[in-house]
Amino acid sequence: MDKLLIIDGTNLLFQMFYGMPSRIINKDGKAIQGTLGFIGATIKIMKMAAPTHLVILFDGEHPNARTELLAEYKANRPDYSLVAEEDNPFSQIDDVYRALSFMNIRHTEVQQVETDDVIASYAYTYGEQMPIVISSFDSDFFQLINDNVKILRYRGKNTVICDTTYVKEKLNITPHQYADFKSLTGDNADNIKGADKVGPKTAALLLHEFGDLESILANAESITKPTIQKSILNNTIRLRNNYKLIKLDAKAALPFHKKVLKYDYSGITTNEVLSGIGLR
Numbered sequence: 440m441d442k443l444l445i446i447d448g449t450n451l452l453f454q455m456f457y458g459m460p461s462r463i464i465n466k467d468g469k470a471i472q473g474t475l476g477f478i479g480a481t482i483k484i485m486k487m488a489a490p491t492h493l494v495i496l497f498d499g500e501h502p503n504a505r506t507e508l509l510a511e512y513k514a515n516r517p518d519y520s521l522v523a524e525e526d527n528p529f530s531q532i533d534d535v536y537r538a539l540s541f542m543n544i545r546h547t548e549v550q551q552v553e554t555d556d557v558i559a560s561y562a563y564t565y566g567e568q569m570p571i572v573i574s575s576f577d578s579d580f581f582q583l584i585n586d587n588v589k590i591l592r593y594r595g596k597n598t599v600i601c602d603t604t605y606v607k608e609k610l611n612i613t614p615h616q617y618a619d620f621k622s623l624t625g626d627n628a629d630n631i632k633g634a635d636k637v638g639p640k641t642a643a644l645l646l647h648e649f650g651d652l653e654s655i656l657a658n659a660e661s662i663t664k665p666t667i668q669k670s671i672l673n674n675t676i677r678l679r680n681n682y683k684l685i686k687l688d689a690k691a692a693l694p695f696h697k698k699v700l701k702y703d704y705s706g707i708t709t710n711e712v713l714s715g716i717g718l719r
Contacts, residue, residue, distance in 0.1 A: 444490035447575035
């Protein structure tokens, strides 16, 4: 059976760059720990997921439609153009790209839209045709989970596969309620402020009672707890904007058709890849 593995490349690069125990320098004096970790993790993820199709997507530089809605969107993140090379994951991204090309893995920097939206578009376009595994620690992908779409959180032997049951156990909601849930609670990672006094437990209870954000807003005056009712009524515009920020746009153009994403892992090792591109 066909299976598509989508790796959130920027997410994995950051995980590997900052997760390695120390800076690793090759014989030529070049730092390679991010590249080493990325390729090693990619190979292990491929072995775990056993895909027939594979694509790795990275964040490109482009105007962000979401910042037009909220100027503070992701404004809490560092400007990596100002970060010293030894502390900057992007300092090794060209080597990662060379390694992926050496492995014949389709990859690209997503332009014009956010990578998350392109991944959502892949999930909606091909999710009924074959199982899809999305490798990422970005919780926004929880909203894509269904019987055919799973999220893989790579942690070596402690890797977790997130499915509908996982989301229910962790958040007490269904995956399709995730955007509603985060609209209410806010998302610190993306600098999105939720409704005052509404934490994860309260958000889940509201969704259990009313179903979705719009139904909560339509029935806000029937919320029994006065402080929560007031918070919802006072933040209606913000909450609707939050939903637009958090809900992934599955209409984004796909950079590759599935027919060119076929991939058969050859058994190549991390050292062979690094040697092949002159880093070992």
